[in-house]
Amino acid sequence: MTTTEQKLTGHFIGDQQHTPAGEDIIDVFSPLDGSLLGAVPAASRQTTDQAVAVAQHAFERWSVTPIKERVQVLFRFKHLLEKNIDELSNLIHRENGKTISEGRAEIEKGIEVLEFASSLPQLFEQEKLEVSSGVDCEYKRYPLGVVLSITPFNFPAMVPMWTIPIAIGCGNTFLLKPSEQVPLTSVRLGELFSKAGLPTGVYNVLHGRQQTSEMLIDHPGIRAISFVGSTAAAQSVYRRAAALGKRVLALGGAKNHLVVVPDADREITAKNVVASAMGCAGQRCMAASVLILVGDTGDMLDRIINEAKNIKVGSDLGAIISDRAKQRIEGYITRAAQRGHAVPVDGRNTTVVGKENGWYVGPTIIAGVTPSDECACDEIFGPVLSVINVSTLEEALTIENNNPYGNAASIYTTSGAVARHFSEHANAGMVGVNIGVPVPREPFSFGGWNQSRFGAGDITGMDGIRFWTKLKKITTKWSATASKNWMS
Numbered sequence: 098m099t100t101t102e103q104k105l106t107g108h109f110i111g112d113q114q115h116t117p118a119g120e121d122i123i124d125v126f127s128p129l130d131g132s133l134l135g136a137v138p139a140a141s142r143q144t145t146d147q148a149v150a151v152a153q154h155a156f157e158r159w160s161v162t163p164i165k166e167r168v169q170v171l172f173r174f175k176h177l178l179e180k181n182i183d184e185l186s187n188l189i190h191r192e193n194g195k196t197i198s199e200g201r202a203e204i205e206k207g208i209e210v211l212e213f214a215s216s217l218p219q220l221f222e223q224e225k226l227e228v229s230s231g232v233d234c235e236y237k238r239y240p241l242g243v244v245l246s247i248t249p250f251n252f253p254a255m256v257p258m259w260t261i262p263i264a265i266g267c268g269n270t271f272l273l274k275p276s277e278q279v280p281l282t283s284v285r286l287g288e289l290f291s292k293a294g295l296p297t298g299v300y301n302v303l304h305g306r307q308q309t310s311e312m313l314i315d316h317p318g319i320r321a322i323s324f325v326g327s328t329a330a331a332q333s334v335y336r337r338a339a340a341l342g343k344r345v346l347a348l349g350g351a352k353n354h355l356v357v358v359p360d361a362d363r364e365i366t367a368k369n370v371v372a373s374a375m376g377c378a379g380q381r382c383m384a385a386s387v388l389i390l391v392g393d394t395g396d397m398l399d400r401i402i403n404e405a406k407n408i409k410v411g412s413d414l415g416a417i418i419s420d421r422a423k424q425r426i427e428g429y430i431t432r433a434a435q436r437g438h439a440v441p442v443d444g445r446n447t448t449v450v451g452k453e454n455g456w457y458v459g460p461t462i463i464a465g466v467t468p469s470d471e472c473a474c475d476e477i478f479g480p481v482l483s484v485i486n487v488s489t490l491e492e493a494l495t496i497e498n499n500n501p502y503g504n505a506a507s508i509y510t511t512s513g514a515v516a517r518h519f520s521e522h523a524n525a526g527m528v529g530v531n532i533g534v535p536v537p538r539e540p541f542s543f544g545g546w547n548q549s550r551f552g553a554g555d556i557t558g559m560d561g562i563r564f565w566t567k568l569k570k571i572t573t574k575w576s577a578t579a580s581k582n583w584m585s
């Protein structure tokens with residue numbers, strides 16, 4: 098047996114791991130030190146058919162299991178996540194490269210969605226109204242069937258957890274196609290679901306790359322598709338699924354702007370801006386990527402530079418997902434330097450002692466950037482902050498408004514009027530005031546605008562319930578008298 102075969106983690110279908118003979122094998126490397134962490138098979142058409150059939154079979158019973166019973170599984174699963182949070186954070190750390198505390202934070206955020214989904218019976222309660230004498234109108238929500246979620250590398254637990262609890266809580270059965278770069282956490286979640294008593298076949302994991310995603314999207318047994326990943330892939334998934342008449346929501350990439358005005362609190366702002374840009378090594382769709390300093394912000398940039406220089410790579414700041422991604426990020430820094438931009442904090446050629454084969458880029462700040470520079474326009478997806486100076490808030494808003502993405506935008510100010518003006522005019526789905534990563538906490542929903550999202554609605558919150566269910570409207574008349582009105 099080769100080393101790869103020894104480390105094989107199978108597809109998770111019907112509560113068991115499957116590693117069908119003859120399927121391509123995808124190696125999984127730990128970004129921390131470049132070592133081989135595991136391997137997964139890439140699902141063939143036959144495996145895809147098998148997984149969909151298992152989920153279809155499970156749907157027959159799960160879809161008619163009373164919702165109060167379904168959420169009991171979610172309660173037990175939450176308990177298991179909490180009990181196993183150290184092990185799970187460690188697994189995320191090893192397969193994604195982020196720090197253990199960042200791994201822990203993403204489980205905690207996933208648990209928030211789980212808590213939201215555990216309250217589905219309460220949320221479904223008041224959907225009936227007597228609309229005229231003796232006549233009731235009622236909403237009834239039904240699950241769709243077997244549904245699919247395709248997820249990116251940067252949050253191996255949290256992004257899948259945006260969809261799994263709500264989709265299965267609503268009575269669907271679920272196929273997850275995790276990123277081939279971080280496929281291990283999703284199988285571990287499956288084992289914990291089994292332990293929590295989730296019936297066999299309700300949650301399944303199929304490994305693979307783009308080809309497996311596309312086979313699943315096209316599969317006639319898949320009723321709805323949720324996608325999170327880069328904008329090019331999101332657009333392609335959206336078009337493919339919509340052309341087949343399927344329900345689809347596809348979240349894409351981002352380029353988030355932080356705007357600092359002169360009255361901002363210097364210390365709080367400097368710390369917060371750096372945390373936003375460098376957390377998760379900049380590999381999050383809500384990370385700050387462009388900093389716009391408006392007017393005379395005094396020593397703000399110096400403070401930010403000092404904060405960034407104090408970050409210890411390897412302990413405060415995790416690894417980059419792959420050598421390819423590291424090269425791509427460093428390419429942006431090199432080209433900016435070649436164009437004459439100052440790089441007062443330069444994360445190129447960073448190594449961590451004892452982990453020399455790991456993939457690291459240190460905190461990076463590129464100063465004196467103009468709005469049309471590639472580092473101000475492209476999603477770099479690394480710990481790189483590009484700084485633009487402007488004279489007025491309106492100029493800052495114009496730059497933010499003109500970027501094609503629309504996940505997040507934040508302002509740092511001590512003026513309520515400035516904050517309100519910015520919140521009203523920022524062209525993004527999630528806006529922060531003195532918060533650099535304005536991820537709404539449940540029950541507020543998550544979702545961007547423009548090229549950061551294809552399809553309608555947000556991925557969590559009430560929109561999640563709407564996405565994963567179909568609505569029936571039932572009008573009933575029970576009346577002892579033969580009264581008549583326009584709708585009798």
Ligand code: NAD
Pocket residue numbers: 247248249250251256274275276277305306307310311325326327328329330331333334348349350351381382476478504545549
């Ligand atoms: P990616 O687009 O390369 O891959 C995402 C997933 O889609 C993976 O499972 C991959 O196997 C699959 N895939 C890739 N190309 C596909 C295609 N053409 N058709 C179908 N499936 C395809 O993204 P990534 O590099 O894993 O993740 C990083 C990206 O995800 C960044 O752009 C980031 O901004 C984005 N992201 C967005 C959000 C959000 O909420 N908007 C959240 C997290 C990450």
